[in-house]
Amino acid sequence: MKNYLVKDLMVPISEYAAVPVGTSLVEAIWVLERAQEVYTENKFQHRVILVFELDGHVVGKISQLRVLKALENEREFDNEIKEMRKFKFSEAFIAHIRDQFSSQKKIIKEEILREVAAKKVEEFMQTLTPGEYVSEDSAIDTAISKLVAGAHTSLLVTRDDEIVGIIRLADVFAALFHEIVSLEEGYPVFPSSPLGFKIPEVS
Amino acid sequence: MKVLRQLFKRIVQRVNINLRELNFDVSPFAVELIPLDQMSKFYAFYGITPDHPLDLHFEHSAIAGSYFLGKSRVRSSIVYKSDIRGDELKRKGSDVNFKKFILTLTKDEIIDIEDSILIKTLVHNYSHDPETPEKFFIKDTLAMDYANIHGSPSDGCFLGPFATVDLTTMRDCVIGAYSYVQAGEISHLKVDPGTIWVNSNNNFNFFYKYPEGTLEHYVSLSPDKVPWGILIDFIEERKSEFQRVFDYVNHEVIESIPKTASLDRYAVVLPVVTIADNVLVAQRAYIENSDLGKGANAQENCFIINSTLEGNNVTAHGAKIIEADLKSNVFVGFNSFLFGKKESRLTINEGCVIMPHTIVDIEVPLEIPPEHLVWGLVRNGEELAENSISLEKLSEIKSIFSQGKMCFEGNGAMFVGAFKERIHHILHANGAFYKNWENAGHAQKNQRLSLNTIQPFQFGVKEGMYPNIKIQP
Numbered sequence: 001m002k003n004y005l006v007k008d009l010m011v012p013i014s015e016y017a018a019v020p021v022g023t024s025l026v027e028a029i030w031v032l033e034r035a036q037e038v039y040t041e042n043k044f045q046h047r048v049i050l051v052f053e054l055d056g057h058v059v060g061k062i063s064q065l066r067v068l069k070a071l072e073n074e075r076e077f078d079n080e081i082k083e084m085r086k087f088k089f090s091e092a093f094i095a096h097i098r099d100q101f102s103s104q105k106k107i108i109k110e111e112i113l114r115e116v117a118a119k120k121v122e123e124f125m126q127t128l129t130p131g132e133y134v135s136e137d138s139a140i141d142t143a144i145s146k147l148v149a150g151a152h153t154s155l156l157v158t159r160d161d162e163i164v165g166i167i168r169l170a171d172v173f174a175a176l177f178h179e180i181v182s183l184e185e186g187y188p189v190f191p192s193s194p195l196g197f198k199i200p201e202v203s
Numbered sequence: 204m205k206v207l208r209q210l211f212k213r214i215v216q217r218v219n220i221n222l223r224e225l226n227f228d229v230s231p232f233a234v235e236l237i238p239l240d241q242m243s244k245f246y247a248f249y250g251i252t253p254d255h256p257l258d259l260h261f262e263h264s265a266i267a268g269s270y271f272l273g274k275s276r277v278r279s280s281i282v283y284k285s286d287i288r289g290d291e292l293k294r295k296g297s298d299v300n301f302k303k304f305i306l307t308l309t310k311d312e313i314i315d316i317e318d319s320i321l322i323k324t325l326v327h328n329y330s331h332d333p334e335t336p337e338k339f340f341i342k343d344t345l346a347m348d349y350a351n352i353h354g355s356p357s358d359g360c361f362l363g364p365f366a367t368v369d370l371t372t373m374r375d376c377v378i379g380a381y382s383y384v385q386a387g388e389i390s391h392l393k394v395d396p397g398t399i400w401v402n403s404n405n406n407f408n409f410f411y412k413y414p415e416g417t418l419e420h421y422v423s424l425s426p427d428k429v430p431w432g433i434l435i436d437f438i439e440e441r442k443s444e445f446q447r448v449f450d451y452v453n454h455e456v457i458e459s460i461p462k463t464a465s466l467d468r469y470a471v472v473l474p475v476v477t478i479a480d481n482v483l484v485a486q487r488a489y490i491e492n493s494d495l496g497k498g499a500n501a502q503e504n505c506f507i508i509n510s511t512l513e514g515n516n517v518t519a520h521g522a523k524i525i526e527a528d529l530k531s532n533v534f535v536g537f538n539s540f541l542f543g544k545k546e547s548r549l550t551i552n553e554g555c556v557i558m559p560h561t562i563v564d565i566e567v568p569l570e571i572p573p574e575h576l577v578w579g580l581v582r583n584g585e586e587l588a589e590n591s592i593s594l595e596k597l598s599e600i601k602s603i604f605s606q607g608k609m610c611f612e613g614n615g616a617m618f619v620g621a622f623k624e625r626i627h628h629i630l631h632a633n634g635a636f637y638k639n640w641e642n643a644g645h646a647q648k649n650q651r652l653s654l655n656t657i658q659p660f661q662f663g664v665k666e667g668m669y670p671n672i673k674i675q676p
Contacts, residue, residue: 083412084410084610086392087400087402087408087410088386088402088404088408089408089410089610089612090612092602092603093603093610093612096603096605097605097610100605
């Protein structure tokens with residue numbers, strides 16, 4: 001693998017969809033929609049919304065999965081799952097009661113959608129853990145380790161104490177894939193990544 | 204009483220240190236729990252029998268109103284109105300089998316209570332911990348009213364009122380009120396009140412939790428209050444009858460008891476009671492106007508009122524049977540509360556297993572079909588349908604099953620088999636199958652038991668404490 005650094009593959013923070021704490025889910029989705037509209041121009045497909053404090057400090061992120069989780073929002077069910085694990089029930093059993101529960105509860109109902117739309121982002125955002133930060137000067141290997149270890153889809157990129165960007169799993173994978181195919185003679189070498197993201201030249 | 208107060212404070216601190224990870228503070232419960240001024244009012248007593256070693260050791264402890272049998276040691280502890288029954292402890296020379304290991308005991312097993320507070324608690328059976336086969340330890344533990352520590356060594360634990368831990372080694376655990384745990388080994392676990400959990404690794408796992416808001420009516424616990432609820436009231440209402448049996452040294456003998464049956468002199472028996480062959484009535488059991496058929500037993504803290512038990516019935520520690528008719532071979536688990544009424548009797552047919560900590564509280568007559576397992580809260584036929592299953596159907600379960608709030612995973616046949624085997628073992632141990640001088644159990648052996656009493660300091664800084672005593676043959 002070429003000596004890529006994290007900053008070579010990151011998306012600058014300024015180009016990312018972000019909302020302050022206190023924003024409702026419906027407002028956050030509007031922000032994401034607007035960001036998607038300019039997708040064709042800057043090639044950055046937004047799947048995550050960042051949540052920041054009023055002082056600009058990023059405190060969490062909301063993925064599409066997180067929004068679906070907010071829709072499901074069955075605290076009682078979550079507790080039941082935790083309890084099942086605590087009392088040594090298998091994942092197969094948990095899947096069984098999850099199915100049972102899902103069959104009893106309809107998620108897509110107007111009242112539930114309205115309730116969720118009014119929720120504040122901080123109620124269901126994913127708070128950031130120490131393993132989700134990576135320095136912009138780190139080698140891409142460090143980012144791969146952190147993505148794999150935490151099963152993250154993106155990492156926040158730091159310069160000193162400041163967050164300057166995001167490095168996404170898809171971009172890291174694209175770069176890696178590009179390298180793999182270029183190793184083998186006879187395999188087609190793509191001029192840019194299959195996802196359309198241009199691999200920057202590295203000196 | 205200064206020494207007693209210091210001891211109390213020290214034990215509470217030790218329990219709290221053990222439970223710090225669970226962020227559980229026993230202090231508020233303990234303050235109201237222990238009536239220190241009562242500790243000088245009751246004598247302690249111990250059994251002497253040729254069938255069990257006499258080896259008792261009390262040191263720096265208060266043991267008011269408690270009963271001791273077999274080999275036990277109590278150090279720096281408060282044991283109040285509790286039963287420490289060492290009649291099932293392992294004996295020197297016996298083999299302990301665990302997986303591929305066979306360990307021969309080089310000495311008799313001992314119940315070793317240290318730095319603990321046990322209030323109206325039953326300690327029975329033997330240590331099931333293969334790591335300590337010769338020591339059934341209870342250390343840095345606080346057990347509240349009517350808790351059962353049954354074959355369960357304990358280190359750094361809190362047991363709420365009516366909690367039972369059965370055949371399980373526990374370390375740094377909180378067991379909520381009216382919870383039943385049988386899981387082999389647990390540590391750093393907080394179990395909510397009203398949780399019934401029976402787990403045998405890789406074999407089966409049974410779980411039920413009382414629906415929120417339903418248990419409080421029966422037993423409640425909150426900081427700075429003594430436990431309350433119907434179960435507590437029920438016992439309190441009959442307290443004076445126990446006072447009477449404890450006040451007299453020699454009791455009138457009830458002549459109608461067969462020679463093969465045993466009625467403890469510290470049991471309450473109120474007319475009209477009939478007792479058949481091989482019946483065992485343990486101390487602190489309460490029998491009123493009931494028939495106990497051949498081989499039936501009533502263990503410690505049981506109440507059987509206006510009821511009939513046809514025969515070979517197990518009424519486990521703390522179970523209560525009121526206005527009920529039980530056919531033969533019915534098992535009623537620990538602390539179950541079968542609350543029939545005069546106009547709405549409860550009938551339980553042959554071979555039923557009432558899970559530990561089951562509550563049946565009915566206002567219309569209810570009949571439980573034969574060979575059924577019943578658990579949780581049952582107040583009517585609808586709840587019975589939700590909280591019961593035939594043993595045949597349960598035996599067919601191979602992996603995953605849930606019904607109402609009950610969850611089951613594993614091999615149903617093994618679960619049923621384990622229960623049946625244990626019930627048979629209990630009946631055998633209690634002497635239910637005694638015939639022609641064979642299969643003698645507690646019912647027969649207890650007849651060769653005499654009791655001695657010991658008294659606490661009545662005055663001075665040691666008021667309520669007991670002298671250091673060693674009792675050996």
